[in-house]
Amino acid sequence: MAARIAIIGAGYAGLSAAVELTRKGAEVVVFEASRVMGGRARVVEKDGYRLDNGQHILLGAYTETLRLMRFLKVPPRRLLTLPLTLHAPGRLELRAARLPAPFHLAWGVLRARGLTWADRLAMLRLMRFLKRRNYRLDADYPVSELLARTRQTPLLRELVWDQLCVAALNTPPEAASAQVFANVLRDSVGASAAASDMLIPRVDLTELLPVQAAVYLGMSGVAIHTATPIRGVRRENGRFRLDGDPGWNSDFSHVIVATAPYHCAPLLENFDETSQLRQQIASFAYEPITTVYLAYDAGLRLPQPMLQPGGPIVQWLFDKSWSTGEPGLLAAVISASGPYQALPREELVLQVHRCVEALFPHREVRAPAWSQVITEKRATFACHPGLSRPRVQTPVKQLLLAGDYIDSPYPATIESAVRSGLQAARQVLRTAGAPD
């Protein structure tokens, strides 16, 4: 029988699987519960603004995502490319140089403003510690322990490592995997200047890749059923049927479940063999991300597209005028859990506004005319040391998983989602045509 693949979920994982399978000539149908594609990286329309459900950045190290974007002919100018920059006004200014590795970082650290010699030496000590071990730790332990072992200074912890850890792993350093953090450093700052580049989308996250993927899939004859939640998967006579599939008589040789981990269980529960897998996924913990959008008057502009404003709440502040060209629109990112979660919305907006005001001590900053708080309570899984993550292949033959939580060297990111989708697609292609 012919291979016919159902993909459940049109986030970055599901769409990358769909494109890869289609590119190789397989027959694919995509089902997406929401009306909007992109999953946890999607557009949200509010009061005439096209916002993201959360401000994202990509890295030059996202090789598979960037390859997929090139294949889909996404114009490169849809990403604003910046050298790795840590800018905490009045405290730290560190910018990687356009030099071959490791000089891009070494030169950046040497020229950084706000670092003492003790800070510079500590930073290089950490990188040397990891490099000597080829970025493989003997055992996994919290990032905070890695920082203590390599005697990182309080300033580096506050302005560099803790910030990078929370940005990359969305998990506080005391609870985050040092091994995954080391993997991220290896493939970004440890690799090359280009790999450590920060890429800020100039368009919304649905437009960035999902729309281009849908155009390609549509032109290749692939049906994408949006607003179509799948409630269950059954197997009959060696073929899969989906509960919720509007094409009642359709059956599939393979199914790729490309949902967030917390949406997988109902799609696996008809298969007793998956009980251990379901338990494994159910044991995941999650961390939130809140993005506070503030619309100021058009004259308000930050000196950089993104910076660390300081203060206890906001980790990164983005000025959208640099990326999407919307003057006065700021996005404040608050990653991982923290006391801010107890604040009422108005109080949170006020505190973020205070934090913006503090950046302009010599001028009056009028309150924003408009604001929007978007909290994704389960933005990513908590990337704890030694976390056991499932593989794409489930115990059920030809039933596969894809998503940012699949076993990989990386935390939950767009890149890990894309890689898992490609991996699932390649696994399907290997088994397509094999007897059931």
Ligand SMILES: Cc1cc2nc3c(=O)[nH]c(=O)nc-3n(C[C@H](O)[C@H](O)[C@H](O)COP(=O)(O)OP(=O)(O)OC[C@H]3O[C@@H](n4cnc5c(N)ncnc54)[C@H](O)[C@@H]3O)c2cc1C
């Ligand atoms: C606020 C926020 C900020 C982030 N910042 C960054 C960042 O800066 N850089 C970065 O790389 N990553 C970031 N991430 C992580 C990144 O967005 C995710 O890792 C990635 O989008 C996950 O993609 P996915 O395809 O694995 O899952 P998802 O995006 O969750 O996609 C799953 C899809 O499946 C659909 N679905 C679920 N159940 C069903 C069903 N029963 N039937 C049909 N469809 C179903 C969902 O609607 C969804 O569209 C951030 C995430 C959030 C939330």
